[in-house]
Amino acid sequence: xxxxxxVKGLSKQYKKGVYASKNxxxxxxxxxxxxxxxxxGAGKTTTIRMISTLLKATEGDAVVMGHSxxxxxxxxxxxxxxxxxxxxxxxxxxxxxxxxFMASIYANDSAAAAEYVKTASEICGxxxxxxxxxxxxxxxxxxxxxxxxxxxxxxxxAILDEPTSGLDIINALDIRRMxxxxxxxxxxxxxxxxxxxxxxxxxxxxxxxxxxxxxxxxTPSELxxxxxxxxxxxxxxxxxxxxxxx
Amino acid sequence: MKFFNLLxxxxxxxxxxxxxxxxxxxxxxxxxxxxxxxxxxxxxVEEGSKITICDEDNxxxxxxxxxxxxxxxxxxNEVTKVTLESKDYAKxxxxxxxxxxxxxxxxFTEQVQKGEQANIEYVGSMTSLSTMSNVGxxxxxxxxxxxxxxxxxxxxxxxxxxxxxxxxxMQMDSPILxxxxxxxxxxxxxxxxxxLFSLCKMQGTFVPIIVFLLIMYSSQMLLNAVSTEKIDKTLxxxxxxxxxxxxVLSAKMLSAAIVAAVMAxxxxxxxxxxxxxxxxxxxASQFNEVLEELGLSLSAAQYLLVGLQMFASVLxxxxxxxxxxxxxxxxxxxxxxxMPILFTAMIPYILSIIIDIKTLSPVFKYIVYAIPFTHxxxxxxxxxxGNMSLYWGGFVYQIVILAISMTFxxxxxxxxxxxxxTLSFGEKGKKRKYKxx
Ligand SMILES: Nc1ncnc2c1ncn2[C@@H]1O[C@H](COP(=O)(O)OP(=O)(O)OP(=O)(O)O)[C@@H](O)[C@H]1O
Ligand SMILES: [Mg+2]
Numbered sequence: 001x002x003x004x005x006x007v008k009g010l011s012k013q014y015k016k017g018v019y020a021s022k023n024x025x026x027x028x029x030x031x032x033x034x035x036x037x038x039x040x041g042a043g044k045t046t047t048i049r050m051i052s053t054l055l056k057a058t059e060g061d062a063v064v065m066g067h068s069x070x071x072x073x074x075x076x077x078x079x080x081x082x083x084x085x086x087x088x089x090x091x092x093x094x095x096x097x098x099x100x101f102m103a104s105i106y107a108n109d110s111a112a113a114a115e116y117v118k119t120a121s122e123i124c125g126x127x128x129x130x131x132x133x134x135x136x137x138x139x140x141x142x143x144x145x146x147x148x149x150x151x152x153x154x155x156x157x158a159i160l161d162e163p164t165s166g167l168d169i170i171n172a173l174d175i176r177r178m179x180x181x182x183x184x185x186x187x188x189x190x191x192x193x194x195x196x197x198x199x200x201x202x203x204x205x206x207x208x209x210x211x212x213x214x215x216x217x218x219t220p221s222e223l224x225x226x227x228x229x230x231x232x233x234x235x236x237x238x239x240x241x242x243x244x245x246x
Numbered sequence: 247m248k249f250f251n252l253l254x255x256x257x258x259x260x261x262x263x264x265x266x267x268x269x270x271x272x273x274x275x276x277x278x279x280x281x282x283x284x285x286x287x288x289x290x291v292e293e294g295s296k297i298t299i300c301d302e303d304n305x306x307x308x309x310x311x312x313x314x315x316x317x318x319x320x321x322x323n324e325v326t327k328v329t330l331e332s333k334d335y336a337k338x339x340x341x342x343x344x345x346x347x348x349x350x351x352x353x354f355t356e357q358v359q360k361g362e363q364a365n366i367e368y369v370g371s372m373t374s375l376s377t378m379s380n381v382g383x384x385x386x387x388x389x390x391x392x393x394x395x396x397x398x399x400x401x402x403x404x405x406x407x408x409x410x411x412x413x414x415x416m417q418m419d420s421p422i423l424x425x426x427x428x429x430x431x432x433x434x435x436x437x438x439x440x441x442l443f444s445l446c447k448m449q450g451t452f453v454p455i456i457v458f459l460l461i462m463y464s465s466q467m468l469l470n471a472v473s474t475e476k477i478d479k480t481l482x483x484x485x486x487x488x489x490x491x492x493x494v495l496s497a498k499m500l501s502a503a504i505v506a507a508v509m510a511x512x513x514x515x516x517x518x519x520x521x522x523x524x525x526x527x528x529x530a531s532q533f534n535e536v537l538e539e540l541g542l543s544l545s546a547a548q549y550l551l552v553g554l555q556m557f558a559s560v561l562x563x564x565x566x567x568x569x570x571x572x573x574x575x576x577x578x579x580x581x582x583x584x585m586p587i588l589f590t591a592m593i594p595y596i597l598s599i600i601i602d603i604k605t606l607s608p609v610f611k612y613i614v615y616a617i618p619f620t621h622x623x624x625x626x627x628x629x630x631x632g633n634m635s636l637y638w639g640g641f642v643y644q645i646v647i648l649a650i651s652m653t654f655x656x657x658x659x660x661x662x663x664x665x666x667x668t669l670s671f672g673e674k675g676k677k678r679k680y681k682x683x
Contacts, residue, residue: 014666049482049665052482052486053485053486054482054485054486054662054665055662055665055666056661056662074488074490077486077487077488077489078488080486081486081487082482082483082486083483084479084482084483085479086479087478087479087480087482087483088477088478088479088480089478089480090478090480091478102483102487105484105487105488105489106487106488146483149483159486
């Protein structure tokens, strides 16, 4: 099967000698949901930002739909959407205006833009509140709006940093279902999370990252079996503990 | 006790390193302005005791009058005699390298002898609209000194002769009539420099205010826009979308510039209306003609020149704001980040109102000239008084600075510095760190 994303030895140094991410290698197939899990400061966001062409990689490369982040960042951006962790939106815009504005940037023509806005309006479930200013939204409402924005254009790869943080269980469940649904239609996802239960439920494969190193990758069931654990939380604990030896 | 702790917390939050830095800089700027001012005042006092005379009457009376001038008023005056070759005062002042001259015209002695009010001419030049530049040996001082000298002369003559007539007592009251000419650049007109100065004061005061507000407002606007985008991470969203970073950058810059331009036009329009209603009022139309004659009311082309430098300053402020906004880590640091622009604009703003920056001591002058905003604060004055080489020099300098700061801003925006570069004021507001990737 075709790889939507191929990450090859990606490393990042913010300061000389200190790796925030070191030699990270993995790939994501079409229609696959891949999750990076790891403790705070592990290098999840750093890795994601490099793939999203926001940060320059110190070493290594990543290829999205055949386009390298090093040589063709513009082409990469045409194939991805990125939802930053703890992101906000333009507070003085209404939800609808925000969706229209973002749609105009992702779409090639106004028909496509209108289609995106329609999709996003349905997905976000904000109803009439879409006509209110974003400044008046709760954290969860903003998050849903941004999530809807990230998937409305049905990119080849949606990169979502902590997609359900700040959402209640019902909304988080909704979002997970939606991600699974879109993946079944052929969209690929790169997620990051702290929430192991969620990841176990939603991901096809996970990568455990700590101190910038991608320690293990595999399907949740593979990892559970390998470590003789009852759930991903235990796997995670064992892998990270072993990694202290690193 | 609870209140005390609350108060302590509030004070701690308000008395941050930024507030303290602001205070220190304000004190420094004011002290610097003070010492610059002292120099200027000293110069003015020194100038004030220098009297230049053109004696066209050349009689015994005028000769002894000039001798009296050297000691009159309780001070040692330095009297220089010059000869004016023509009535083109602008040219003559320039040729003789002097700023003012008192002329005793032919027939002066005769008038005094007849007991009439005697005419003298005072030619002064105006080089700046700043308050302090017009302190010094002006027509009033000249009149006063010469009046004293004539009184001294007449007293010694008449009293020696025995008695004074009634007319002579009258004459003593105001022995001379001053015909005042003011030179501006290469033009001159029969008007007192004091009237001229008060007519132009509007421009001298309001143009700097407008320039200052314009720079501050547009910079603050862009800085807020960039820093909120960075803090809210909407910038990350935009820059990962299929648009080039340059178009994100130029859209921001351009919109701020457009708003600034609209503001500039509105300000100019408002100011023009205000000065118009001011000069139109009463019997000021005669002054209007003089102002135009002297080039002190700006023509459309001159407004354009001033506008050009205004725009250059605004663009420099904007490109600095782009970089500074990218440095912001949170709302608090974003507010502090406007400080560098605030102070670099405030120094020439205050100085240009008080003193003629051209006359500062060289070291101080070039420090002030190095601030690119300075040239805009001097623009309307430079255009009015015909200091075109200063204007164009300043403009070229501004373009160079603009090119450098734009290049830097583009570099920050198109590299990942925009996400890795932060300037934080330490956790407890104690130390400053520069984090660069
Ligand atoms: N702009 C930056 N400058 C310097 N160091 C940074 C910068 N951003 C992140 N780091 C460092 O890089 C390392 C990895 O950070 P990263 O944000 O990638 O972690 P993360 O896995 O996303 O953590 P979290 O779960 O808390 O979001 C951390 O040690 C962090 O301090
Ligand atoms: Mg993170």
